[in-house]
Amino acid sequence: MPRKIPESDALTAALLFAVNPAGLGGVVLRSLSGPDRDAWVAELRRLLPDSAPFVKVPVNVGFDRLLGGLDFAATVGSGKPVFSTGLIESADDGVLCLAMAERIDDGAATIVAQALDTGSVRVERDGLAEKRASRIGVLAFDEGIEAEETVNAALRERLAMYVTADMLSEMCHEIRSATGRRRAAFSRNDVCAARVRLDDVTVPEGVLVLLVQTALAFGVSSVRAELLAAEAARTAAALLGKSEVGDEEAALAARLVLAPRATRLPAETPEESPPSDDATPPDDAPGDDESPSSATSLPDEMIVEAVRAAVPEGLLERLAGDRVERQAASSGRSNEKTKSRWRGRPVGVRPSSDLTTSRLNLLATLKAAAPWQTLRRREEPGHAAGGQPADNEAPRLLLRREDLHVNRYQDSVETSTIFVVDASGSQAAQRLAEVKGAIELLLNDCYVRRDQVALIAFRGDAAETLLPPTRALARAKRSLAALPGGGATPLANGLDAARELAVGVARQGRIPVIVLLTDGRANIDRNGEQGAERAGADALSAAKVLRAEGFRTLLVDTSRRPRASAKELGAAMGARYAPLPFADAASISATVQSKVA
Amino acid sequence: MFPFSAIVAQDEMKRALMIAAVDRSIGGVLLFGDRGTGKSTAIRALASLLPKMRAVPGCPYNADPECELHECGFCSAPKRKTRLMPVPVVDLPLGVTEDRVVGALDIEKALVHGQKSFDPGLLARANRGFLYIDEVNLLEDHIVDLLLDVAASGENLVEREGLSVRHPARFVLVGSGNPEEGELRPQLLDRFGLAVDVKTSADVKGRVEVIKRRDAYERNDEAFRKKWSRADGTLRRKIVKARERLEEIELGDELLEKAAVLCMALGTDGSRGELTLIRAARAYAALSGAEAVALEHLRDVAPMALSHRLRRNPLDDSSASARVQRVLEQEF
The missing domain is CATH 1.10.8.80 (Magnesium chelatase subunit I, C-Terminal domain)
Known part of the structure; x- marks a missing residue:
């Protein structure tokens, strides 16, 4: 048996997961599909015992398949209720593999999370009440690209380890190199032996203290992270044949489990609020300037360094700014965290006989009616006893009102209001403050309607998405307050950014509403060149594209007196026009709400 | 079940649950807050703290023998026996269908025997007890509607498949969730008597203790429960006493x-x-x-x-x- 943990963290993650899938919850594999990812999965399957099931879950899985439920065909065929096993249960003692986990909906993610918590699935569906053992480990394929686009937070938090694409390519390198081949020689037998030993490995209190201190120092708030780290350390010790967790395993666990969850570096002053504006992201330069001030509860230096080195690049930049920066020029994909319940596909069915507002779901309706046919036939007036239809009569489906099911996503459609704010110099400071005030009023209104809001600002030579669509209005208010003014007016860029965002929103099944606040005086064109004429022409053409997309738009003219340029722009966009002095929240809200397609 | 008294710190959360157990008319508890703070653990642990109640064995509605409508035939039998039974804490799992919440025609009897009989749902099981909804903000709207209606009236009225059933459903709602998953409908929010913001603590000792207890529990839950049964008993007596003196x-x-x-x-x-x-x-x-x-x-x-x-x-x-x-x- 090899006595050394592999150099590659990705390999180590596969090893630990193979030993203790249910204890560690699982692994997030954040990478596009490809040979690297396949290699990791192959490695995992090589290590997992033969008996361990490996169950794949498609992204659009329904609750019925996930949990199990009545098998309608078998039930009707056999004349007695037949339970069909759900995917979670069939992964008992093995691995549940979620394809495109970043797009899995919140409900499904929560069901998996609950199975992880309780080691079982509860089924209360279709007249069945079952509780079934399912000790699973979850392998989540996260193909998200942007930071916000990732696995549902409740689920992700229960999965101990995160493997990134970089870690995967490093792993492939190690596998290819000769030394790697020798070293990565843990076998399935080693895994099985470690499984047996696992229960007897103890974690000394000193190690627990160290892990907790490390977690706190790196701003990891959930106790679950520490529990998983301790479990990972135990698993590593079992693999190495130790009976007690030592510092080495603790450092490994901290690196694999705690580092990806870091929200700050320990060198920073541990203050509640992140540095307000323009915080230079702490570059990864250990030893550069170690502030000893927060050393009160700083854990062992070795572990801190291990974690620090493993904190993913870019993570802290993102957190330091507490906002997601997006260049307006990137491609037009959806950029919301994929946790929407209103994506394009139907999210489910519900019993309802109200067919005036919703569409009938034929399959669900037939399914609901099927089990009751014998009973109903017997109750049919004038029916001969025995329950069989007369020979020459085609069996007729007896449908009742309560069988009717309708598609659920039709019920309501949410709106995302995209505020596009002109923060250029022509908006004098005081004017900008008024604009911010107006938006705050509108935010209140969005809250009442439970809208999402997004915020784009343009000034200088580019537009910037300050806030992707969110329902966290306090965040919107914060980013609005922090918005500085001044600079030129790249109006066309602002409009392009708005269109791009709106297209993404529409793709998720929401209705985008664009509220543009500007005086309509552009002076930077699409290429970032000065010149009012080009800039104006570009803005008009961008406006026309918006109109062509058919988005609902509103232009709030923020100039002192209503101007022709703003009106003209509004007309090109097909927007409603409202000069700011008269643009009170009520009238704007009415505009936003009106059902102009 | 993890023992209630073994939950480290989180005093406000524990206090709210105890208060709800003392006076059911307060109307339940909502625990909102950070992940990994033991919200679900605390609620599931509550069951073992609740003093037992008197009911007729086999009655699907846990009906109070003294004063409730008797639909099931168990309670109206002339020589019924009553017994002290544990108070139900019923989990309302995500993905539950309407028929399982309110109850529906018994599918097996309908299929096999062609008979019509009512199969009580989770609301019946939760009568006189607690109904727990984890991730309450993810519950589907039409299920929420059902709950709101029944929670207000204390009675479940089923009209489907030609059945007409009415049974008591007085339960205390307990919910937990994470505000990041979305806000709660005001109507549902209002149904909860108490609401607690659960926060993580930054106390190293406390957090180490959490891990140690969790670990001990997972290694040998029986021994762990035994170790804490005395503390749980003390809390239970406190609740009984408080109810009497209320x-x-x-x-x-x-x-x-x-x-x-x-x-x-x-x-x-x-x-x-x-x-x-x-x-x-x-x-x-x-x-x-x-x-x-x-x-x-x-x-x-x-x-x-x-x-x-x-x-x-x-x-x-x-x-x-x-x-x-x-x-x-x-x-x-």
Whole structure:
């Protein structure tokens, strides 16, 4: 048996997961599909015992398949209720593999999370009440690209380890190199032996203290992270044949489990609020300037360094700014965290006989009616006893009102209001403050309607998405307050950014509403060149594209007196026009709400 | 089941659950907050703290033999026997279908025997007990509608498949969730008597203790439960005692006035908040073994009784309980 943990963290993650899938919850594999990812999965399957099931879950899985439920065909065929096993249960003692986990909906993610918590699935569906053992480990394929686009937070938090694409390519390198081949020689037998030993490995209190201190120092708030780290350390010790967790395993666990969850570096002053504006992201330069001030509860230096080195690049930049920066020029994909319940596909069915507002779901309706046919036939007036239809009569489906099911996503459609704010110099400071005030009023209104809001600002030579669509209005208010003014007016860029965002929103099944606040005086064109004429022409053409997309738009003219340029722009966009002095929240809200397609 | 008394710290959460157990009329508890703080653990642990109740064995509605409608035939039998039974804490799992919530035709009997008979759902099972919804903000809207209706009337009325059934469904709603998953509908929020913002603690010792206990529990749950059964027993007796004394707890006029002033200053809607505040203070006083409600009781329960009833100001960053705290400091 090899006595050394592999150099590659990705390999180590596969090893630990193979030993203790249910204890560690699982692994997030954040990478596009490809040979690297396949290699990791192959490695995992090589290590997992033969008996361990490996169950794949498609992204659009329904609750019925996930949990199990009545098998309608078998039930009707056999004349007695037949339970069909759900995917979670069939992964008992093995691995549940979620394809495109970043797009899995919140409900499904929560069901998996609950199975992880309780080691079982509860089924209360279709007249069945079952509780079934399912000790699973979850392998989540996260193909998200942007930071916000990732696995549902409740689920992700229960999965101990995160493997990134970089870690995967490093792993492939190690596998290819000769030394790697020798070293990565843990076998399935080693895994099985470690499984047996696992229960007897103890974690000394000193190690627990160290892990907790490390977690706190790196701003990891959930106790679950520490529990998983301790479990990972135990698993590593079992693999190495130790009976007690030592510092080495603790450092490994901290690196694999705690580092990806870091929200700050320990060198920073541990203050509640992140540095307000323009915080230079702490570059990864250990030893550069170690502030000893927060050393009160700083854990062992070795572990801190291990974690620090493993904190993913870019993570802290993102957190330091507490906002997601997006260049307006990137491609037009959806950029919301994929946790929407209103994506394009139907999210489910519900019993309802109200067919005036919703569409009938034929399959669900037939399914609901099927089990009751014998009973109903017997109750049919004038029916001969025995329950069989007369020979020459085609069996007729007896449908009742309560069988009717309708598609659920039709019920309501949410709106995302995209505020596009002109923060250029022509908006004098005081004017900008008024604009911010107006938006705050509108935010209140969005809250009442439970809208999402997004915020784009343009000034200088580019537009910037300050806030992707969110329902966290306090965040919107914060980013609005922090918005500085001044600079030129790249109006066309602002409009392009708005269109791009709106297209993404529409793709998720929401209705985008664009509220543009500007005086309509552009002076930077699409290429970032000065010149009012080009800039104006570009803005008009961008406006026309918006109109062509058919988005609902509103232009709030923020100039002192209503101007022709703003009106003209509004007309090109097909927007409603409202000069700011008269643009009170009520009238704007009415505009936003009106059902102009 | 993880023992309630083995949960480290989180005093406010535990207090809210105990208060709800003492006085069911307060209307349940909502635990909202950070992940990994033991919300679900605490609620599931509550079951073992609840003193047993008298019912007829086999009755699908856990009906009170003394005073409830008897649909099932068990309770109306002439020589029924009653027994002390555990109070149900029923989990409402995500993905539940409507028929399992309210009850429906028994599918097996319908298929095999062609018979019509009612198969009671989760609401029947939760009668006189607690109904727990994990991730309450992810519950589907039409299920929420069902719950709101039944929670208000205390009775479940089923009209489907030609069946017409009415049975008692008086349950205490307990919910937990994470605010990041979305906000709760105000109507549902209002159904919860108490709401607690659960926060993680940064205390190293406490967190190490959490891990140690969790580990001990997972290694040998039976021994672990045994170790804590005495502490759980003490809490259980405290609840029983508090229930008995609840009516005798005195409540002075000046405290009633204080409660009114507080609610006014916070601008809570309607008198529901005030009523809950007073009831919670009384239950808390009973739990603490006091003879009368004191100012400190009122102060300690005010955040959990009122924080979710404030008129929401979505642009105010400070948490609702911080706002309550602010007004408390001004007024008291």
